Amino acid sequence: xxxxxxxxxxxxxxxxxxxxxxxxxxxxxxxxxxxxxxxxxxxxxxxxxxxxxxxxxxxxxxxxxxxxxxxxxxxxxxxxxxxxxxxxxxxxxxxxxxxxxxxxxxxxxxxxxxxxxxxxxxxxxxxxxxxxxxxxxxxxxxxxxxxxxxxxxxxxxxxxxxxxxxxxxxxxxxxxxxxxxxxxxxxxxxxxxxxxxxxxxxxxxxxxxxxxxxxxxxxxxxxxxxxxxxxxxxxxxxxxxxxxxxxxxxxxxxxxxxxxxxxxxxxxxxxxxxxxxxxxxxxxxxxxxxxxxxxxxxxxxxxxxxxxxxxxxxxxxxxxxxxxxxxxxxxxxxxxxxxxxxxxxxxxxxxxxxxxxxxxxxxxxxxxxxxxxxxxxxxxxxxxxxxxxxxxxxxxxxxxxxxxxxxxxxxxxxxxxxxxxxxxxxxxxxxxxxxxxxxxxxxxxxxxxxxxxxxxxxxxxxxxxxxxxxxxxxxxxxxxxxxxxxxxxxxxxxxxxxxxxxxxxxxxxxxxxxxxxxxxxxxxxxxxxxxxxxxxxxxxxxxxxxxxxxxxxxxx
Numbered sequence: 001x002x003x004x005x006x007x008x009x010x011x012x013x014x015x016x017x018x019x020x021x022x023x024x025x026x027x028x029x030x031x032x033x034x035x036x037x038x039x040x041x042x043x044x045x046x047x048x049x050x051x052x053x054x055x056x057x058x059x060x061x062x063x064x065x066x067x068x069x070x071x072x073x074x075x076x077x078x079x080x081x082x083x084x085x086x087x088x089x090x091x092x093x094x095x096x097x098x099x100x101x102x103x104x105x106x107x108x109x110x111x112x113x114x115x116x117x118x119x120x121x122x123x124x125x126x127x128x129x130x131x132x133x134x135x136x137x138x139x140x141x142x143x144x145x146x147x148x149x150x151x152x153x154x155x156x157x158x159x160x161x162x163x164x165x166x167x168x169x170x171x172x173x174x175x176x177x178x179x180x181x182x183x184x185x186x187x188x189x190x191x192x193x194x195x196x197x198x199x200x201x202x203x204x205x206x207x208x209x210x211x212x213x214x215x216x217x218x219x220x221x222x223x224x225x226x227x228x229x230x231x232x233x234x235x236x237x238x239x240x241x242x243x244x245x246x247x248x249x250x251x252x253x254x255x256x257x258x259x260x261x262x263x264x265x266x267x268x269x270x271x272x273x274x275x276x277x278x279x280x281x282x283x284x285x286x287x288x289x290x291x292x293x294x295x296x297x298x299x300x301x302x303x304x305x306x307x308x309x310x311x312x313x314x315x316x317x318x319x320x321x322x323x324x325x326x327x328x329x330x331x332x333x334x335x336x337x338x339x340x341x342x343x344x345x346x347x348x349x350x351x352x353x354x355x356x357x358x359x360x361x362x363x364x365x366x367x368x369x370x371x372x373x374x375x376x377x378x379x380x381x382x383x384x385x386x387x388x389x390x391x392x393x394x395x396x397x398x399x400x401x402x403x404x405x406x407x408x409x410x411x412x413x414x415x416x417x418x419x420x421x422x423x424x425x426x427x428x429x430x431x432x433x434x435x436x437x438x439x440x441x442x443x444x445x446x447x448x449x450x451x452x453x454x455x456x457x458x459x460x461x462x463x464x465x466x467x468x469x470x471x472x473x474x475x476x477x478x479x480x481x482x483x484x485x486x487x488x489x490x491x492x493x494x495x496x497x498x499x500x501x502x503x504x505x506x507x508x509x510x511x512x513x514x515x516x517x518x519x520x521x522x523x524x525x526x527x528x529x530x531x532x533x534x535x536x537x538x539x540x541x542x543x544x545x546x547x548x549x550x551x552x553x554x555x556x
Contacts, residue, residue: 006032007343009141009155011168013037013123015046015105016311016328017161018112019056023336025119026060027451029343032153033121034143036128040113043288044104044189044229047220048073048322052394052425054098056333059532061449062115063098069107071223073100074199079278081207087200092393095517097428097444100393102221104189104229105325129167132158134306157339158307161332164295166313172304178297178367181318181374184234186264186272188289191226192219194279202228204276217276227285231319232272234291238264264289294318296371298363302331302356310335315363318374321392323366330397330531331359337451337530346484347554354404362397399423399533404552406536406545417539419519426528427518431511432492443514446490446507447528452553454479454489455526456504456541457514471541475525476504478543482550487527494520 010021013035021033049070057063078085090100113123126146133140139158143151160168169176196202199221206215219228266286273283296317303309311328335355341347369391383391390396399405400423420427432441447453456472476489491506494515509515518526525541526534527549536549 005154006030007155008032008157008159008339009034009139009153010159010161011035011129012161012163012166012311012313013040013109013113013125014161014163014311015108015112015325016332017159018109018116018123019329020159020161020310020332020336021121022062022112022116022119023060023333024340025116025121027337027340027344029340031121032124032155033116034124034127034129036126038126038146040106040109042106043187043290044106044222045187046105046108046319046322046325047102047222047229048326049101049103049108050322050326050392050394051092051096051098051100052397053326053329054101055428055444055532056330058097058444059448059530060115060333062111065111065115066101066103066108069111069223070101070103071221072199073102073201073221074197076201076203077196077278079202079204079276081205082278084278090389092389092395095428095430095513096393096395097442102223104222107223108325129162132168132171132307134158139306156306156343159335159339160307160309160313161311161328163312164297164316166309168307169299169309169313172307172309174304174309175300176297177300178295178316180293180295184239184291184293185231186234186238186268186289187292188230188264188266188269188283189222189287190228190230190266190269190283191224191285192228192273192277192281192283193226194277194281196279202278204278206276215272215276217272230269230272230283232269232276234264235268235271238262238268238291262291264291294374296367298360298367302360302363303352308335308352308355310359314360315367317367317370320370320373323370323392323394326394327363327366330362330394333531334359341486341554345555346486351404351553354402358399358402395425398425404535405533406549417519417521417524417537419517420534420537422534422536424534426526426532426534429513429517431509431513432507433510434507440510441507446505447532450488451530452483452487452535453528454487454546455492455528456489457492457494457509457518457520457524457526459494459520459522459524472504475541475543475546479527479546479550482547482556483554486554487550 007030008024010017010033013033017033021031024031054063057066073090075089077087127143130142130144138154138156141153143153160166162168202219204217205213208214218231222229269283299314302314310331338351342349342351402423406422428442428444430440430442472491479487489504491504492514493508523540525538527536529535538545
């Protein structure tokens with residue numbers, strides 16, 4: 001049977017697939033999202049929410065719901081052989097708008113699902129992708145629902161967010177090289193009654209006489225009094241029972257994630273707490289438990305033709321530092337805004353080549369780093385603590401060298417200015433004012449809900465005469481024309497007065513925070529992409545070079 005034809009079919013309704021579908025629907029792209037599971041799983045698998053992910057959800061307009069449901073992650077308490085080690089406090093520079101947070105995956109999925117439903121799109125549960133075939137014009141997918149009824153769906157693009165065992169990845173024949181860790185771990189969602197500081201994770205380890213760590217307990221706080229998601233090594237008796245219950249994976253299957261079969265009991269969890277807990281405590285109110293295994297793998301490319309993969313379908317690795325789900329969410333956002341422009345016809349299909357060019361190096365770095373941290377711990381990272389913190393927050397992810405961003409020196413040929421360059425994350429700043437609003441605004445307030453935004457800065461205070469902004473209207477008109485109306489323009493005034501008139505939205509950098517954050521001195525243009533990265537920086541603003549950059553993204 002052949003039914004309605006969406007522009008994009010998303011397979012997998014975890015946080016990655018839901019983010020992709022929500023961003024597509026927010027941009028008015030026809031989208032269907034299917035998941036083979038009949039209902040959302042009640043498991044606190046991925047729990048860490050990185051500041052960079054919160055910035056993206058702010059851009060989408062759903063961050064408030066996340067902040068209402070999450071709990072802060074303030075740091076980590078570490079114990080070695082019962083002795084407390086130096087505390088790690090998760091502190092970021094004051095201009096970063098969000099801190100670290102913890103939220104059970106089922107709550108993350110609930111919030112994203114409700115946001116998606118606001119656009120009239122619901123998850124088609126109990127629906128599995130059997131196979132697909134692509135041609136020059138689209139993708140034909142075979143789906144089957146829980147009743148056994150098959151459906152043939154024709155879409156322009158197919159996005160696989162279907163996890164480590166991805167049907168989409170296998171159907172594309174993508175390489176997925178890597179390895180597996182021999183250890184098995186237990187996960188459990190429990191309550192404890194210790195008096196440790198609220199908002200801190202706990203890592204308790206035992207180091208054997210020969211120097212290696214042979215026992216570990218990791219606890220991440222969850223919403224609710226004394227509630228944590230705990231992970232620890234599987235005891236020998238449970239591992240043996242599980243191996244007897246099911247054979248080891250073979251035939252090229254990936255051993256990664258939660259496994260079925262014999263599950264840990266509260267007694268298993270209590271035994272480890274009795275051994276490693278920094279305070280005597282009793283676990284209770286266990287919501288769920290499971291065993292999981294860890295592999296580390298990366299695809300050789302993030303898609304082929306009209307079929308693309310994101311999240312665990314593209315990269316898997318140890319959960320150290322809560323990098324996996326957040327990396328996948330950023331995959332999804334990076335892909336979604338590009339897909340939207342291509343589907344609506346304002347960008348050529350070659351724009352999608354930049355998805356692999358930008359995101360696969362990020363996946364490779366995360367896989368390598370988390371494997372190293374799994375062996376030695378984040379504390380062993382050789383970088384300075386401030387850099388480690390920014391990297392763990394995923395605020396250092398950037399795309400310099402991408403085929404769709406400018407190059408330092410290309411955008412400003414005379415001298416490379418200070419501050420963020422093309423391909424870098426666009427930082428936030430506060431203190432922006434208007435002639436109407438009586439309260440200071442953040443730059444991210446201006447960007448929320450928008451696509452590409454061109455910021456035209458008139459320069460620092462040049463005296464009572466101010467800067468002449470009449471040329472800004474011409475630049476804005478050029479950007480609007482070349483982007484088919486997909487670039488919005490705002491003017492930021494650093495001087496005290498504005499000479500000439502403009503019909504553009506005007507904001508004053510009242511405290512000079514924008515000038516400091518962006519290293520802006522003279523008149524400049526900053527083109528900020530939908531995902532909050534600088535696509536181009538022009539100092540001084542120049543219509544010819546702006547047109548050259550827009551041609552990298554949009555149809556002529």
